Structures are given as structure tokens and as C-alpha cells.
Amino acid sequence: MANDVRAADRDTAVPTPRGRAETPPGRGLLLAAALVLPPRLTPAGVKNDRRYRSIDKYRFVCWFLSVPLLVYGIFVISPFLQAFYYSLTDWSGYSSRFGFVGLDNYSRMLDDSDFWASIRHSVLLLVVAPVVTLGLGLFFAFMLQAGGRRRRGEAFSGVRGAKFYKIVYFFPQVLSVAIVGVVWGAMFDPITGPINEVLRSVGLGSLARNWLANPDIALLCVLFVLCWMFVGFYVVLFSAAMGSVPGEIHEAALLDGAGRSTTFFRVTLPLVWDTVHTGWIYMGIQALDAFAIVHIMTINQGGPGNSTLVTPVYLYKKAFDVGQAGYATAVGVVLLVVTMVFAAVMMLFGRRERIEY
Amino acid sequence: MGSTDVNRRDLIKRAAAAGLVAAPAMGVLSACASGGGAGQEKVEKAEKTDRNPLGVNKSAPLEVVIFNGGYGEQYALDAEKVYERDYGRVKHSATQKIRTKMQPRMVKGNPPDVINNSGGENMDIASLIEDDQVADLGPLLDAPSLDDPTRKVRDTLMPGTIEKGRFGGEEMYQLNYSYTVYGTWYSKTALERLDVEYPKTWDEMLAVCAKAKKQGLAGWTYAGKYPYYLTFAMYPFIAKIGGREVIRAIDNLEPDAWRHESVKKAFEAYHELQAKGYVLKGTPGIDHIQSQTQWNKGRALFIPNGSWVENEAKETTPADFEMAVAPPTGLDSSDAMPFGTIWAEASEPFMVPAKARNVPGGMEFLRIMLGKESAQNFTRLVSALSCVKGATEGLELRPGLASAMKVLEEAGDNVVTPRIHDWYLQLHKERIGGAMAAMMAGDITPNEAVERCQRATDETREDDSIRKYKHT
Numbered sequence: 001m002a003n004d005v006r007a008a009d010r011d012t013a014v015p016t017p018r019g020r021a022e023t024p025p026g027r028g029l030l031l032a033a034a035l036v037l038p039p040r041l042t043p044a045g046v047k048n049d050r051r052y053r054s055i056d057k058y059r060f061v062c063w064f065l066s067v068p069l070l071v072y073g074i075f076v077i078s079p080f081l082q083a084f085y086y087s088l089t090d091w092s093g094y095s096s097r098f099g100f101v102g103l104d105n106y107s108r109m110l111d112d113s114d115f116w117a118s119i120r121h122s123v124l125l126l127v128v129a130p131v132v133t134l135g136l137g138l139f140f141a142f143m144l145q146a147g148g149r150r151r152r153g154e155a156f157s158g159v160r161g162a163k164f165y166k167i168v169y170f171f172p173q174v175l176s177v178a179i180v181g182v183v184w185g186a187m188f189d190p191i192t193g194p195i196n197e198v199l200r201s202v203g204l205g206s207l208a209r210n211w212l213a214n215p216d217i218a219l220l221c222v223l224f225v226l227c228w229m230f231v232g233f234y235v236v237l238f239s240a241a242m243g244s245v246p247g248e249i250h251e252a253a254l255l256d257g258a259g260r261s262t263t264f265f266r267v268t269l270p271l272v273w274d275t276v277h278t279g280w281i282y283m284g285i286q287a288l289d290a291f292a293i294v295h296i297m298t299i300n301q302g303g304p305g306n307s308t309l310v311t312p313v314y315l316y317k318k319a320f321d322v323g324q325a326g327y328a329t330a331v332g333v334v335l336l337v338v339t340m341v342f343a344a345v346m347m348l349f350g351r352r353e354r355i356e357y
Numbered sequence: 358m359g360s361t362d363v364n365r366r367d368l369i370k371r372a373a374a375a376g377l378v379a380a381p382a383m384g385v386l387s388a389c390a391s392g393g394g395a396g397q398e399k400v401e402k403a404e405k406t407d408r409n410p411l412g413v414n415k416s417a418p419l420e421v422v423i424f425n426g427g428y429g430e431q432y433a434l435d436a437e438k439v440y441e442r443d444y445g446r447v448k449h450s451a452t453q454k455i456r457t458k459m460q461p462r463m464v465k466g467n468p469p470d471v472i473n474n475s476g477g478e479n480m481d482i483a484s485l486i487e488d489d490q491v492a493d494l495g496p497l498l499d500a501p502s503l504d505d506p507t508r509k510v511r512d513t514l515m516p517g518t519i520e521k522g523r524f525g526g527e528e529m530y531q532l533n534y535s536y537t538v539y540g541t542w543y544s545k546t547a548l549e550r551l552d553v554e555y556p557k558t559w560d561e562m563l564a565v566c567a568k569a570k571k572q573g574l575a576g577w578t579y580a581g582k583y584p585y586y587l588t589f590a591m592y593p594f595i596a597k598i599g600g601r602e603v604i605r606a607i608d609n610l611e612p613d614a615w616r617h618e619s620v621k622k623a624f625e626a627y628h629e630l631q632a633k634g635y636v637l638k639g640t641p642g643i644d645h646i647q648s649q650t651q652w653n654k655g656r657a658l659f660i661p662n663g664s665w666v667e668n669e670a671k672e673t674t675p676a677d678f679e680m681a682v683a684p685p686t687g688l689d690s691s692d693a694m695p696f697g698t699i700w701a702e703a704s705e706p707f708m709v710p711a712k713a714r715n716v717p718g719g720m721e722f723l724r725i726m727l728g729k730e731s732a733q734n735f736t737r738l739v740s741a742l743s744c745v746k747g748a749t750e751g752l753e754l755r756p757g758l759a760s761a762m763k764v765l766e767e768a769g770d771n772v773v774t775p776r777i778h779d780w781y782l783q784l785h786k787e788r789i790g791g792a793m794a795a796m797m798a799g800d801i802t803p804n805e806a807v808e809r810c811q812r813a814t815d816e817t818r819e820d821d822s823i824r825k826y827k828h829t
Contacts, residue, residue: 090822094480095488096464108822190639191651213581213641213798299582299642304798305791320456322783323484324822 035059080336086329093325105330115331117306118314119338121219122288125226125310126342129287130280133227137234138276140169142264144235145242146250166239169232177229181296184225188212188297212299215307222308225293230286234279241272277350284342288335291316311335397467400715409443410500411717411724418445419718420469422459424476425451427665428535428705432735433473436726444718454478463490468710470719474531475705482531482706483780483824486524492709493528497720503728510727517774518703518744524780525826532723533703534735536742538664538682538761539589540699545679545756547655555683557696559626562686566635569658576635578657580645584794585778585786587627590661591793593700594685595623596773600693605828608776610818615811622688624796624803631797641798645669653678663704667757668740680757682764698771699764703744780826781817788813 030046034055039047046052087105091098109115144162159165172180187193188211196208212218245268253263269276291312295301301317302309311331319328400417403409419440423433430451437447448469452458456478462468463485474480485491498511498519511519515536522529548555551569556562566576580586596604599619606614614620630636637657640648646669652660653673660666667680674680684699707726709719725731732748735741740755742748742762749762765772778785792809795801801809817823 092484092488094460094463094484095490096466097488185644188642189647190642191637191647196639210581210639210642210798213794215795215800299794300584300787300791303787303791304641304794317783321481322823323481323487327822 031055035062083329083332083336086326087333088330089326090324091326091329092323093319093328094323098326101326105327106334108327109330109334114306114309115311115314118302118309118311119334121307121309122290122311122335122338124219125223125287125290126284126338129223129226129230130283132223133230133283134234134276134279136227136231137238137279138269140165140231140235141238141242142260142268144239146260146263146268166236169235171232172229173233177292178296180225180229181293184221184228184293185212185297188221212297212308213304215304218298218304218308222290222293222298222310225297226287226290229293230283234283237275237279238272241275242268245271277346280350281343281346284346285339288312288339288342311338397712397714400718402717407501407506409721411496411721413444413717413721414715415443416445417715417718418448419471419715419722420448420713421450421471421719421722422455422469422473423449423451424455424473424479425453426476427669428735428739428741432731432738433726435734436722436731439725439728439731440722444721447722456480463710463712466712468713470713470715471707471709471722473705473707479706481782482708483524485708486530487824490711491530492711492713492716492719493530494522494532494709494720494723495528496717497532497723498529500720500724503724504730510724513727513746515703515742515744515746516772517701520774521703521776521779522706525824531706531708532727532744533706534726534744535703535705535739536664536701536744537704538699538701538742538765539593539662540682540684540764541590541659541686542652542662542666542680542682542757543659544652544655545681546677547658551658556686558690559686559688562626563629563633563635565658566630566633570633570635574655575637575640575657577630577659578637578640578643578648578651579661579797580643580648581641581794581798582644583786583790584641584797585790586645586648586661587793587797588661588775588778588785588789589663589700590685591623591627592775593698593773594626594687595619596700597685597692597694597696597698598622598688601773604773604775607814608780609827610781610814610825612815612818613811614814615807619693620810621803621807624793624806626688627793628796628803628806631799636797641794649673664758664761665741667755678756680755681760682757684764684768694771697764697768698773699768700775701765701768701772702774776826776828781823784813784817788817 027046027049030043031049031051034042034046034052039056042052086098088100088102089098090101090104144158144165146158175183187195190196190208190210190213193211195211199205199208209217211221249267249271250263253267258266289312290310294308294310294313295316298308302313312335315328315331315335318324318331400414402412403414405412409415421433421437423430430449433451434449437449441447450469453476455472455474455476459468459472459474460480463480468490472480474482482491498509500510502508502510502513505513518533518536519529521533522531524530543555548565551565551572551574553565553568554561556565562576569576592604592607595607599617603614603617603619606617607620637648637651643651648657648660649662649666649670650673651657653670653675662682664682667674684697687696707723709716709723713719726735727745729745729748732743732745733752735743736749736752736754736758740758742758742765754762777789789810792801792806792813795809796803796806818825
């Protein structure tokens with residue numbers, strides 16, 4: 001630990017070529033020791049070293065942080081590393097015996113059609129769900145902020161009852177995801193489900209479907225429920241972001257003759273882009289998960305066939321239904337990589353200059 | 358010394374860097390998720406006597422974990438009281454999440470003495486056996502039975518019970534305590550109202566469904582969300598048309614098992630139900646409870662199911678429903694097996710973990726459960742048959758159960774027990790079930806369904822990560 005910090009330090013500390021040339025051998029060790037020695041016991045030679053300053057600066061902080069770092073390392077970082085290790089074994093998950101099989105699990109994955117189907121569906125959700133959810137979230141939030149009739153003295157005002165709408169939109173967020181899954185499963189029920197009931201009662205019986213049993217639309221149903229769950233959260237988030245934009249800016253836009261849509265695209269959206277960007281990453285990760293919804297709501301947990309199979313559900317099935325924890329862990333590692341790649345891509349391409357207001 | 362104050366931004370940046378470097382070092386320090394496994398101390402064994410044929414330590418405690426599902430836990434609590442009369446205290450717990458609770462204990466090597474490994478969240482027994490985690494129940498089978506010391510336990514069990522507990526060898530690892538009769542379930546009252554008999558050939562079946570359709574009723578419904586329910590009537594139907602060996606071939610994952618003529622005929626017969634509109638509209642999207650409810654409401658005549666349905670559907674079953682089960686309707690007179698052929702087997706698995714502290718105690722507990730008193734109590738409490746021969750004598754049975762009992766007696770030797778569903782769970786539930794579901798939803802033709810099943814079977818056979826079994 002001590003060594004590592006020093007290594008990190010050396011990269012950032014200002015190099016002093018002159019000082020380094022004079023350093024007697026062993027000084028490095030002493031410097032390292034200075035990290036753990038109280039100042040009173042530190043040899044004077046070390047104290048006079050230029051590099052001692054930065055050590056002095058960080059010593060207290062490092063000691064202070066060491067305990068939380070240790071806890072974090074044991075409970076968060078190490079399981080990640082262990083997962084890499086287990087993904088190279090044929091561990092069943094049912095005993096403490098396993099053999100090392102190298103990259104076998106990964107090569108198996110390459111020609112595992114179910115795995116690829118699950119990746120396809122997960123990536124589809126990853127691409128589409130954020131677009132739909134954030135688009136709707138932005139639209140509703142803007143309407144709540146600026147969709148109302150203008151009252152006197154205000155450039156923009158929300159629709160009547162905006163506060164109430166916010167609560168209603170946010171409601172799905174308060175429900176446990178399991179409940180959401182069960183409720184929508186019942187909604188989509190072809191015989192007693194309200195969706196088909198409503199369609200039939202308004203004379204659109206021909207539109208009534210076997211929602212979740214039809215392989216062509218089952219994934220769309222999952223996508224819909226995912227979006228429905230999260231839209232409210234983004235409405236509240238974006239409302240807050242838009243609320244913090246100073247009114248003068250909107251007034252100025254109004255004076256310049258900008259309509260609502262122009263104002264939105266040219267003024268509001270750029271000003272809240274930071275929030276959108278963060279929300280995008282968060283929603284992407286939620287869409288990559290989708291475990292509970294698929295597991296609870298769909299036919300045969302990922303069916304019909306494998307038309308709604310997403311990677312986390314596939315992982316679960318491999319780990320617990322057929323006792324292939326090693327293989328499941330390898331799938332988990334791939335899922336981690338996909339998530340990381342997504343986050344990295346978003347970080348690189350979604351960044352814009354921060355606008356200070 | 359002007360620069361000892363730390364600038365906040367600097368600090369955060371550097372702390373992050375330091376954290377990144379420090380993190381891997383931590384990984385080494387941590388314990389392993391799969392660590393342990395050394396096992397726990399076993400309790401001392403006692404002398405084997407006539408009263409105590411398994412040599413149970415009289416004072417050692419016993420731990421029993423029961424799946425708290427459709428059968429509840431009362432039957433086990435009652436058997437534990439009997440155990441406590443002669444032996445040590447029983448620590449009882451019941452859960453719906455067997456896997457979540459038990460798997461870590463299996464891995465750590467400190468499992469309880471008896472696990473009722475059941476429910477949707479059960480542990481994959483095949484993997485456990487592979488890892489030597491399950492005790493062979495041989496000593497239990499060879500012990501004298503509780504009620505009659507002249508008979509061994511193995512001779513008191515219903516046919517197929519021992520078979521079902523075997524996994525590719527002679528050892529029996531799993532005791533399936535309940536006995537399930539699968540078939541086509543119907544309401545006697547509903548058939549009487551239609552003025553029809555239960556159909557014995559497929560032509561009669563189509564005629565009954567046509568008559569029902571005129572009345573605005575569907576012929577069939579099933580648990581579309583869990584389409585393997587279809588197999589409860591389909592597997593014995595296939596066996597009836599083509600003989601046992603077709604099911605054997607399917608179980609053994611043979612390369613042409615599904616292409617057998619009888620499978621095709623069976624699929625075509627069922628597909629006709631769908632094509633002629635005899636299946637309740639919306640069925641592919643409903644779960645088992647919903648399908649049973651629709652059936653209870655009289656919207657459909659027939660439902661493929663198992664004998665647990667009477668207990669499961671008791672809330673929605675009308676008083677005059679007269680629930681009954683029948684063997685699957687045959688195709689025609691050229692069938693290989695007579696009408697009456699059914700699929701019946703022991704179910705509701707119990708196991709004794711190999712690393713349990715008190716293995717003899719666990720087996721003794723199962724021996725008590727297999728006594729007549731406990732078996733009758735089980736049937737009384739949960740309205741299901743047990744795997745003990747003749748345990749229902751003198752019991753008042755509910756209509757569904759009485760009919761299951763009767764069907765079982767009439768079947769005689771014509772009982773088929775497919776193993777695909779416990780050997781290759783995923784293949785059975787998802788791939789085969791999925792193909793049947795697609796066919797019954799009208800998405801694919803019977804031929805395509807056959808090909809799909811065959812392809813899934815071939816893939817399972819080629820998959821080295823799945824352990825294979827063979828009928829002996």
C-alpha cells in the first residue's frame with residue numbers, strides 16, 4: 001500500500017533532477033519509511049529532502065483513507081477480480097471443488113447461439129431504451145416547465161397541475177421492480193388483461209394480441225415496460241435541471257421571437273445537456289440489466305423461444321438452473337465488458353463544453 | 358514550509374490514482390467465495406439394533422429444511438414429532454427459496470441433514486451428485502420398514518420411485534415422497550352437461566371439441582407461459598401411439614428420436630386442435646393459475662396437468678365441478694399401447710447431503726416419513742398421493758385424487774415415466790416446451806416443431822458441459 005502511493009506520487013510530483021542526482025542509495029527506502037513514521041522520528045536527512053514535502057502532505061490523508069479503502073477493496077474490488085478467476089474454471093456452484101479450464105468457457109460462448117441471442121437483445125435494449133425514455137422524459141419535463149399558457153409577467157409557465165403530474169409520473173419509480181413485472185404481466189394477459197379488454201370494448205378487438213406469447217412483439221413489450229418504469233424518474237430529473245436555468249435566458253429567447261420548439265432545441269437542451277448525458281449512461285446500464293422484468297414477466301423467462309432472452313437472465317439460468325457457475329461467470333465478465341465499453345463510448349462522445357450560467 | 362496544505366482537487370485526483378493502484382493489491386487479501394468445503398464434524402454413530410436399524414445417535418440433533426410450497430410444512434412437522442420420540446431434537450426450518458438458502462451451505466460444507474429440494478428455486482441435483490454432495494440412500498432402502506420389520510423399505514415404495522432417484526447408476530440419491538399422476542384433467546359435470554363421454558380416440562376428441570365449440574366453449578387450455586405443461590399429456594400420448602421405446606429414445610437423446618412416426622402423429626393431432634380453433638383464445642399467453650381458473654370457470658373442457666392441480670386450484674373450483682383425470686386420448690386402434698397408459702411418477706424430492714453432520718439421522722427421518730402413519734397424514738393434509746404403497750387405504754379422498762388413484766390402478770403396468778424432465782431440465786422446459794408452444798400458437802407446423810425438438814436434442818447431446826444419462 002505504502003509503496004503504491006509513493007509510485008503514484010512520483011508520477012505527479014514535480015521532478016527535481018538536481019535533487020535526484022545527489023540522492024544517496026537507500027534514500028528511497030527511508031522516504032518510504034517516512035510514510036509510516038511519525039514526524040518526530042523521521043531522520044533529518046529525509047526531512048530536508050525536497051520530496052519529503054509531498055510525503056508530509058499526503059501522509060495524514062493516506063492513513064485516514066486506508067480503512068475505507070481496505071473495506072472497499074475487500075467487498076467491492078476483490079469479488080470483481082475473483083469473478084475473472086472463476087470464469088476460467090468449471091465450477092458448478094454446488095461445491096468447493098473446481099478445475100481450471102483456461103479460456104474454454106469463452107470459446108464455448110463464441111458458438112453458443114443462445115448467448116448471442118441474449119447479447120443481441122440486450123444491446124437492442126441498450127440502444128433503444130435510453131433514446132425512448134430520455135426523449136419522452138425531456139418532452140414531458142419541457143411541457144411541465146414551459147407547456148402552459150403564458151401568464152402575465154412570465155416568459156414561460158408550466159401546464160396547470162404540473163406538480164401533480166410529476167408525482168404521477170414518478171409513481172412507477174416508487175414501486176418495487178418485482179411488482180412492476182407482475183402488474184404488467186397481468187396487464188398483458190390475453191384473456192383477463194385490461195389491455196385487450198379495453199381494445200375489445202372500443203371495438204378494436206382485431207388489435208388484441210397475445211402480447212407476451214408472440215415472439216415478434218414480446219421484446220417490444222419488455223422495452224415498453226422498461227421505458228414506462230423509468231420515464232418518471234427522468235421527468236423529475238430534467239424538470240429540476242430546467243428549473244435551474246435562469247428565467248432571463250428564456251425571456252431573451254422569447255424576445256428574439258423563438259417558438260417553443262426552437263427554444264427547446266436551441267436553448268433548453270444545450271443548457272441541460274450535462275444532465276441528459278449522465279441520465280443516458282444510467283439508463284443504458286438499467287437497460288442492460290432488465291433482469292427482473294424479463295424474469296418475472298415473460299414466458300418461460302426469456303421466451304417464447306429465446307425472443308426476450310437478455311444476458312443477465314441467461315447468466316442466471318446458466319448459474320442456477322443447470323449448475324454451470326463457471327460459465328455463467330464468464331458471461332458475467334462479458335457483460336461487464338459491454339457495460340464498460342458503453343460507458344466509455346458515452347464518456348468520450350457525449351461530452352460537450354460545460355456552459356456556466 | 359508553505360505547501361503542506363492540501364488542495365482539495367489535487368487530493369481527489371491523486372487519491373483516485375492511489376486507489377486504482379491499491380485496489381488489485383486488495384484482491385489478494387480477500388477470501389474466496391468458493392472457499393471452505395472442509396466439511397464439519399460428523400456426530401458419533403450408535404449401535405445398529407432392531408429398533409434402530411440405521412444406527413442413529415440418540416442424542417444428536419437433526420436439522421431438516423422443508424420447501425414451503427404447495428404441500429406446506431405441516432406434514433414434515435408431524436413426522437419430526439415422531440422422530441423426537443426416539444431420538445434427538447429436530448431443528449426445523451421451511452423456506453420457498455431452497456437454492457438461495459442451501460447452496461452456500463452446500464459449498465461451505467455445513468448442510469442440514471435433510472433437504473426437501475423442491476420448487477422453482479431448487480438446486481440442480483445432477484450437479485450436486487457430480488460433486489459428491491449427496492448421500493446414497495442405499496442403507497435406507499435396505500433397512501426394515503417402520504410398520505413391518507419383515508419388509509425392507511425398498512419393497513414398500515410405489516413403482517418407479519427408486520428409478521426416479523437414480524442418476525445413471527444403481528445408487529439412489531433422491532427420495533421422491535409424493536406421487537403424481539399426469540394426464541388430461543376435466544370436469545365430470547361439464548362433460549355430462551355436454552352429454553359426452555371422455556373421448557378414447559382422437560376422432561372422438563375432435564367430435565367432443567366440435568360440440569363444445571357450438572356451445573361457445575373451448576376444448577382445451579393449458580399453461581401457455583410454461584408450455585412444458587403440454588408434455589403432461591403429450592409424452593404418454595406419444596408412448597401410447599408408438600410404444601415405450603419412443604420415450605426411451607427421447608430420454609436417451611437419440612439422433613432420430615423425435616423423427617419417429619408416432620411423435621409426428623401426436624404433434625399433428627394436437628396441431629389440429631389449434632387449427633380448428635378448439636384451443637381457448639389467448640391460451641399461449643397465460644400462466645398455469647390463469648389456465649386452471651379459466652378451466653374451473655368452464656371455459657375449456659380439458660387441461661393437461663398433474664395431480665397437484667386439485668390442491669392448487671381449490672380456491673377457484675366450483676363445488677359441483679367433479680374434478681377428474683383421464684389417461685391421454687389415443688389416436689386410433691393401431692396404437693401400440695392400450696387406452697389407460699399414463700405418465701405417473703414419484704415427485705417432491707428429498708435428499709440427505711453427504712456432508713451432513715447426522716446422515717443416519719437424516720435417513721431415519723425419511724424412514725419415518727415412509728411409515729404408514731406419516732404417509733396417510735401427508736395425503737390427508739395436502740390431498741396428494743405419497744410414494745408409499747397402499748397408504749391411501751381407508752382414507753376419504755377428494756374427487757380429483759380418487760380419480761387419480763383409480764386411473765393409476767387401471768393402468769397396471771402401462772405406466773410410462775419419461776426422465777427427460779429431470780435429466781435435462783432446460784431441454785425439456787425451454788426447448789421442447791418452446792417448440793410445442795410455438796406449434797400450439799400456430800407459429801410453426803408440426804413438422805417444424807419435430808425438427809426443432811430434434812435440433813434441441815442434438816445440441817444437448819453435443820454439449821459437453823451437460824452430464825448425460827442413459828436408461829439402463
